[in-house]
Amino acid sequence: MPGNTSNPEWWRGAAIYQVYLRSFADGNGDGTGDLAGLRSRLPYLAKLGVDAIWLNPWYPSPMADGGYDVADYRGIEPVFGTLAEAEKLIEEAHELGIRTIIDVVPNHASDQHAWFQEALAAGPGSEARERFWFRPGVGDGPPNGWQSIFGGPAWTQVPDGEWYLHLFAPEQPDFNWNNPAVRQEFLDVLRFWFDRGVDGVRIDSAAVLVKDLDSVEESYTDHDGVHDIYREWRRVSDSYGGRILIGEVWLPDQERFANYLRPDELHTAFNFDFLSSAWEPAALRGSIDLTLATHVPIGAPATWVLSNHDVARPVTRYGRAITSWDNADRRDGMPSDLELGRRRARAAALLAMALPGSVYVYQGEELGLWEVEDIPEELIDDPMWERSGHTVRGRDGCRVPLPWSGTEPPFGYSTGEPWLPQPPQWRDLTVEAQEADPGSMLRLYRTALRLRRELLGDGTLTWLPYGDEVIAFRRDSGLVCLVNFGAEPVALPETGSVLLASGPVDGGLLPTDTAVWIMEAR
Numbered sequence: 001m002p003g004n005t006s007n008p009e010w011w012r013g014a015a016i017y018q019v020y021l022r023s024f025a026d027g028n029g030d031g032t033g034d035l036a037g038l039r040s041r042l043p044y045l046a047k048l049g050v051d052a053i054w055l056n057p058w059y060p061s062p063m064a065d066g067g068y069d070v071a072d073y074r075g076i077e078p079v080f081g082t083l084a085e086a087e088k089l090i091e092e093a094h095e096l097g098i099r100t101i102i103d104v105v106p107n108h109a110s111d112q113h114a115w116f117q118e119a120l121a122a123g124p125g126s127e128a129r130e131r132f133w134f135r136p137g138v139g140d141g142p143p144n145g146w147q148s149i150f151g152g153p154a155w156t157q158v159p160d161g162e163w164y165l166h167l168f169a170p171e172q173p174d175f176n177w178n179n180p181a182v183r184q185e186f187l188d189v190l191r192f193w194f195d196r197g198v199d200g201v202r203i204d205s206a207a208v209l210v211k212d213l214d215s216v217e218e219s220y221t222d223h224d225g226v227h228d229i230y231r232e233w234r235r236v237s238d239s240y241g242g243r244i245l246i247g248e249v250w251l252p253d254q255e256r257f258a259n260y261l262r263p264d265e266l267h268t269a270f271n272f273d274f275l276s277s278a279w280e281p282a283a284l285r286g287s288i289d290l291t292l293a294t295h296v297p298i299g300a301p302a303t304w305v306l307s308n309h310d311v312a313r314p315v316t317r318y319g320r321a322i323t324s325w326d327n328a329d330r331r332d333g334m335p336s337d338l339e340l341g342r343r344r345a346r347a348a349a350l351l352a353m354a355l356p357g358s359v360y361v362y363q364g365e366e367l368g369l370w371e372v373e374d375i376p377e378e379l380i381d382d383p384m385w386e387r388s389g390h391t392v393r394g395r396d397g398c399r400v401p402l403p404w405s406g407t408e409p410p411f412g413y414s415t416g417e418p419w420l421p422q423p424p425q426w427r428d429l430t431v432e433a434q435e436a437d438p439g440s441m442l443r444l445y446r447t448a449l450r451l452r453r454e455l456l457g458d459g460t461l462t463w464l465p466y467g468d469e470v471i472a473f474r475r476d477s478g479l480v481c482l483v484n485f486g487a488e489p490v491a492l493p494e495t496g497s498v499l500l501a502s503g504p505v506d507g508g509l510l511p512t513d514t515a516v517w518i519m520e521a522r
């Protein structure tokens, strides 16, 4: 295989591109992205210079939560294509030096999953119900007061009177991970996809599988028992010669977070602390220090994430006057200066890509897309909208289909009508327009990813003393990264050559909200 696909440790320094399949590229004109569309755009991803793609769930699904409600873990949603096409995608991506990572959703299934349908039919006390969390209610109400993460109660009653637990939407019943059949099933699912050439899995909601239902408070996050599950998964992935396990682990406590990365558990996990930091030097430096301090001692590489399909787009986030940790929150309607946000998002990209470890790029981040906040209410698809009683618009704003070419929607994304409308202003942000502009976000990402592959990746960093307003560090290759957060420009080092900058660095000065990569003179 070309590219770096022959390196077994590839994941330690990889650049991984997140494909939200529904919105990437539509090959059959029905308005929804699909495998045919993705396959036709693989050359784009190869040229961008990524080592792997991670696809959000592609399984048969009623799409109550964008595919995170899985009806069959061994198939492909017909709207996306077929299993044969998925196998072709994996093969074609490998030919271009790109690995494929898929999303596995172990906490919950779709209510249309055969096991849940069986459980409904089999009734109270049956073995089929043991695979989920069915309980009698208390009085007229649910078994306890737990609330769903999407809003509303975490329990729904079925016609025979029992209730079942769902941490997310009612269409997503939670599996009972105390049940050996559930454990066995997921080991088999892993093998099914590893047998088809998948290089790794991203584990959805990885920290919430084990529950203590007797607790009055919600008690499902980070129970110690969850680690036994991942030790079993690791034995399977190791038996395939090192397919990788990536956890979606939202935990503020970094010590607890690091437990998931012990040598016999997951390979990496998403760094949400960094993503959640406001655009402030102290917050970001603190997050980088904390991240490295927890990863280095256990020999796990850090990951750097600026966006995904659940959080507001960086251009919008960084254009807001936010000074707290929870920068990942959506804050619908909070004003954002998109020009400022764009400048900062460019600098943030160079910062994230210069740090030791692997980096994620969420589709459209490389185009500088902003959060679409004016999707008409009747088109909102995210279950958060309904579940919150129409108070939270949810995550659709970062899931709008990509603009590829042309001057008006659907911008080459589809020949039909996109499932979410694209802003007409994205005419300036199409891949085609940005290809032609050396100053574009796309060209910045492409150059940065190329240099990163040659000079960066995993390893260590050395902080450089540049004062409180500047983040400055050197990597072992001699690459120095400086990011200026202060109002005043700062002088660049007198020696060394500028390899790349996120904005103009005229006269040897680094302006505010700008990052630069410099190769030290040797």
Ligand code: GLC
Residues within 6 Å of the ligand: 065, 068, 105, 168, 204, 205, 248, 309, 310
């Ligand atoms: C994860 C996914 C999110 C999904 C949820 C429930 O947080 O990233 O999109 O809604 O899990 O599966």
